[in-house]
Amino acid sequence: MARPREFDETAAVEKAMHAFWAHGYEATSTQDLCEATGLGRSSVYNTFSSKKALFRRSLEHYTGTRLDKRQAILDGPGTAAERLAAVLDSAIEDDADERRRGCLVVNTLAELGVPDDEVGTALQADTDRNLTMFAECVREGVLDASLRDGLDPAEVAEFLLSTTSGLRVMARRGTSRRSMHAVADLALSAITR
Amino acid sequence: MARPREFDETAAVEKAMHAFWAHGYEATSTQDLCEATGLGRSSVYNTFSSKKALFRRSLEHYTGTRLDKRQAILDGPGTAAERLAAVLDSAIEDDADERRRGCLVVNTLAELGVPDDEVGTALQADTDRNLTMFAECVREGVLDASLRDGLDPAEVAEFLLSTTSGLRVMARRGTSRRSMHAVADLALSAITR
DNA sequence: CTGATTTTGAACTGACCGATACATAACTGG
DNA sequence: CCAGTTATGTATCGGTCAGTTCAAAATCAG
Secondary structure, rough: OOOOOOOOOOHHHHHHHHHHHHHHHOOOOOHHHHHHHHHOOHHHHHHHHHHHHHHHHHHHHHHHHHHHHHHHOOOOOOOOOHEEEEEEHOOOOOHHHHHHHHHHHHHHHHHOOOOOOOOHHHHHHHHHHHHHHHHHHHHHHHHHHHOOOOOHHHHHHHHHHHHHHHHHHHHOOOOHHHHHHHHHHHHHHHEEE | OOOOOOOOHHHHHHHHHHHHHHHHHOOOHHHHHHHHHHHOHHHHHHOOOOOHHHHHHHHHHHHHHHHHHHEEEEEOOOHHHHHHHHHHHHOOOEEEEEEHHOOOHHHHHHHHOOOOHHHHHHHHHHHHHHHHHHHHHHHHHHOOOOOOOOOOHHHHHHHHHHHHHHHHHHHHOOOOOOHHHHHHHHHHHOOOO
């Protein structure tokens, strides 16, 4: 055919993702992206078309891996309440530097809102999947009696998503893990028996 | 003395604040700030020194007015639980367009983190004042028996600040007021009797 | 080896960035 | 009315922005 790529596309997306995650969309220049990925400008534009498009790819890579991890926890062992506690726990990062970066989705929502383009679509899709996963687990929790009776799955899903978002903002503030755990415990106490 | 200002400084800060609030720090250019305030470049730089300094002024204007409003609610009538409910309510903006902008503090935290400059200092000060106000109200709530016994005021303050931050992120997502109210009610149910 | 196809690197594009220089305008104390 | 001082408007600064151009390099089918 023709000259083959000298780099792995997914690896490049992942490196770009970390650059965007660390500095935000606007503050990450195309030059930064070249240095982060190790690619030349031509390769970046030839492969990803534009900064916005590369950001969308980065965002989707982030949401994809993150949602899979969350799904794995929710599909794991234990009562629904225990699994939800594990999800909140996983949102409380161990590494201090990573914690300071917060969540790429929350950071993007705050910086860009939900723009009227593919980035907005990706953000909306992430929200929807999170709400669906949480709501399903809440239904299971009512059945296995680890959660209270009469809870509205959709409402509690919003509550849990709001709680994880709040935790990520706390992380950005530099709040200690201890305080974040206390917050997670209080939130769970609202829905557990 | 000399030639007098042709504009009101506080009014200019407020207009700049709205520009930063709507588009974020990085995406708001000095040109945007000139147009938003109605000032020429010279006047902007003569008065505020730099974009960063004007942002700091804008942020402090935002936090000042917002904290005063919150303090007024917490100093108002009703049980502590009722006053906390009123604070959460006030974080659920009525106007749909304003709601979409979220909170300038949360947006800034997400975009810039807590930078090692006066902006970071202002963000930290806002966090501290919020936590102090909430903790004090929680202490009152334990005394007036509208909140549960044995609550740790500092922990609950973090929980409430996390909840308001989460609500602001939901607002950025475009979540309905109805869902936001459901979230606020669930959060309160964790600490009320 | 050749020709078609694609990637790559380097130089470059016009536009815009935050910030400044400076002449002129507007004011006040003397 | 003038000297001193500050505010303003215009033009401009060097630098960086996202994105493009284009020739050289690398590959493979024939």
